Amino acid sequence: MNSRLFNHIPIKNLSGVGPALEQKLHKLGLNTIQDLLLHFPFRYENRALTSKIADVKVGQHISIEGEIVQKQIIAGRRKMLVCTLSDGTGLANLRFMYFNVGIQNSLRQGEWVRAYGEIKQGKRGVEIIHPQYQLIRHQASLQTDDGQLTPVYPTTEGMTQTVLRKLITQALLLLKRNQPEEILPTNLMQAMPDIVTALSTIHQPPVDIDPALIDSGEHPAQKRLIFEELLAYQLSMQLTKNYNQDQQAYPLIASQKLISPFLAQLPFSLTDAQKRVTEEIEQDLKYPVPMMRLVQGDVGSGKTMVAAMAALMAIENGKQVVLMAPTEILAEQHYLNFKKWFEPLNITLDWVSGRLQGKAKQAQFDAITRGEITMIIGTHAIFYDKAQFADLALVIIDEQHRFGVNQRLSLWQKGVKNERCPHQLIMTATPIPRTLAMTIYADLAISIIDELPPGRTPITTVVIANTRRLEIIERVKQACKHGSQVYWVCTLVEESETLDAQAAENLAQELQAYLAPINVGLIHGRMKPAEKQQIMQSFKDNQIQLLVATTVIEVGVDVSNASLMIIENAERLGLSQLHQLRGRVGRGSAVSHCVLLYQAPLSKTAQSRLQVMRDSNDGFVIAQKDMEIRGIGEILGTKQIGTADFKVVDLVRDQHLIGQIQRVSHYLLDHHPQSARQLVDCWLPDREKYINA
Structure with missing residues (x-):
């Protein structure tokens, strides 16, 4: 560097x-x-901007000044300090959810305060939560910072x-x-x-400085850094790709000795899109260079079946396969599916679960090391130091965006043995628009499953205010009486497994009281894996008619009889997450519905998102709209190091640079390779170790 x-x-x-x-x-x-x-x-922040309370608008970051006319401690799950300001034109509340004795004592009734923060709409009028504030002399305005922007x-x-x-x-x-x-x-x-x-x-x-210029990312200083960071990211991907192509892998030739009987036992035929993507994978695997291929496919397009075909190609060659999923629920579902498909073919497979401990887990790892288990399924726990493989030739990663590039590359390196790298197949149900995929996944070949299997019924989506909650509960009752099963997803503003669990428990109790004798189940992130599996199995067996869940069910749950989903506070979720959740219904032949319950008033952004969900079931359309509304971070889920955790780049705003960046990256690698590596190491120091540093 x-x-x-x-x-x-x-x-x-x-x-x-x-x-x-x-x-x-x-x-x-x-x-x-x-x-x-x-x-x-x-x-x-431009703290020089001060407004009369009567003129503030929700969403503004602005300063207000006023006299504290009321101060109170509000009891609840967490005590809150609320101070009410008056400037003669209106009232505004300063709300502190975290405060100490010093703050409490300094904010006294009769004091004048200048407070800065985001104006929000509270139950008692406009408010600023955790404002930055300063006591000022009676009706004497605080010194401003001469218009300087504060980072x-x-x-x-x-x-x-x-x-x-x-x-x-x-x-x-x-x-x-x-x-x-x-x-x-x-x-x-x-x-x-x-x-x-x-x-x-x-x-x-x-x-x-012109605030408008810097807000839009058009200031020359920003453009310099945007160019450099985007170039560093593109170079890192190109170096990774070059490094990969210099490695050796086992060529895997599809013999059809397992694939033919596997296809014969299926009660359906592969779609044309599945066949096309399978052929692309087969072409990659036959070369002694590690495959690095991403399969994009909408919810329900049959990516798991394509992964099964790829696994069989490796197993036909006497090799081991690992399939890694982001959650235990999804890993177990994959295990149950592959067990049903592969055991009739005498393929040994096992699920590496967090619930296995001590000698049992060691025995499992020993069997993997000896090659007695051909297909291994689990979360990233598979790649603990204890897990060694006899002859690993293919790594399949589901829901790639949950892991991040660095984690994916480290897992890939874990499979290296005798200077042979495993092939890698990555799957995602989160479609990425093509121009962005050229950057985010520039080190991968990309396949798209752009066709749904026959028999999948479109899901009708409606957007309904929470004030009509009792109507929805009645609709749930009728659906259950007629033999359907229902999901009710509970969400909170702040992601917290503890708070989510409490909210879901309260909701389950409320619905059970309304809907008895309908059996209501509950699943959330704080449950032990065995509890989750038991609940999901009961739901699959129709012993539970209504499942109250947190977003833990976003991926990996497949219950064909479930035909109605209610998503509580849908305005709080991004489009991609809403689309993933909605994809849990409509997996059978019954007409399916998704109800998006919202709490008024809706912001313009939330209105736009919910309108998109109502208008489209196409994951690629939704991904494009999601990107336009909320940015690339929302498409990829939680930002992770090495995925799209850009420091100054906004891929939506800056995507017009991608073509130029690609040309410059090739020029640098050809004519200034040392500079190229220095740039990567400056912006992405953790990545360098994965590209032959």
């Missing part, structure tokens, strides 16, 4: 960083000065914005004193600002 951003200097060398603060910085992934310099603001950074519990800003100021001073060399060749720099100017502008915008 070029030392221009001081990746070799630990963050603890900065003034004021003791062991406790160092640990908090590490939680944010900030280990070096370089990490700190590339830790960018996610927004800016707001991603942070962690116990670390304030002030601390982060002071540390970044130290890092910038170090950068300016040393004036590091540029990595990019001069002919690529064109009219771009140098790296020191670009970073200084992003972290400490000058007073005269």
Whole structure:
């Protein structure tokens, strides 16, 4: 790595960083000065903007001033401090869910306060939750910051914005004193600002900067960093691909000795799309170079069947196969499906479950090591250090976006033996628009299953306000009486397994009271795997007619008799997650319905999302709309290191650069390979170890 951003200097060398603060910085992934310099603001605050309370709008980030006319502690699951401000034009509440004695004592009735934050609509009028505030003299306005934009950074519990800003100021001073060399060749720099100017502008915008320019990502400093980061990502993918093509793998020739009897026992035929993708995989596997192929397919398109065909190609050649899923529920469902398909062919397979412990687990690992188990299914726990393979030739990863590129590459390397790498097949039910796939999955060949199996009935989606809840409960009762089964998905604003579990338990009790004698079941993330499996089995066996669930059922649950899904607070979920959840129904021949319950008032974004869900069942259309509305992070699920965890790039906004970036990446690799590697190591230091560093 070029030392221009001081990746070799630990963050603890900065003034004021003791062991406790160092640990908090590490939680944010900030280990070096370089990490700190590339830790960018996610927004800016213009605290000079002050509004009368009567004129504020929900969603604004703005300052208000007023007198505290009421102060109260509200009891509940968590105590809250609420102070009501009046400026003569209206009232606004400052709400603190976390507060100490100092805060409580400083905010006294009669004091004047200037508070900054996002205006939200609360039960008692407009409010700011956890505002940044300062006491001011009676009706005397606080000194403004002359219009300067204040950066707001991603942070962690116990670390304030002030601390982060002071540390970044130290890092910038170090950068300016040393004036590091540029990595990019001069002919690529064109009219771009140098790296020191670009970073200084992003972290400490000058007073005269145009806020509109920086909000749109059009400021030259941002464009310089966007170009560099996108280029680094593209280079990392190209280097990974090049590295992969230099490796050796076992060529796997499909003999049909297992595939033919497997297809003969199926009660259906493969779709044309499944046949096409299977042929693409077969072509990859016959070469002594590791296959790296992504299969995209909408919910219910039959990706698992394609994975089974690929597995049989490896097993026909006397090799082992691993299938990895993101959750135990999905892993177990894969195990049950493959067991039903493969045991008649005398293929030995097993499920590596977290519930197996001690000697039983060791015995299982020993059998895998000896090659007695041909197909292994489980979560990423499969790749614990204890798990060694006799002759692993194919790794299948389901729901790739749940893992992240670095994790995927490390798993792939785990399978390397005798200088032979396993082939890798990656599956996702989260479609990615083509231009973005060219960046996100540039190291992979891509196949698309663009056809649903015959007999799948379209799902009718309706959007209904929560005020009509009793009507929906009556509809559920009628569906269950007529033999259908129903999901009711419970969601919360904040993702928390504990809170989700409590909310789901309360909902299950409420519905059981309304719907007796209909049998209501409950499943959530805090249950033990054995409990989850028992509940799911009861639901599959129709012993449970209504299953109340958290989003733990987003993937992996297949109950053909379930034809109605209710999604509570649907406005809180992204389109891709809503589409995944909806895909749990409509898996049989019955006409299926999805009810999206929402809590008014709806934001414009939420209205747009729910309208898309009502209008379309096409995952690719939904993914495109999701990207336009919420950005690429929503499409890929939770952001993960090495997936699309961009620091300054917005792939939706910046996708027009992809063609240029691809050309420049090839130029750099051909003419400036050292610069290419330095750029990757600057922006993606964890990736370098996977590309022959």
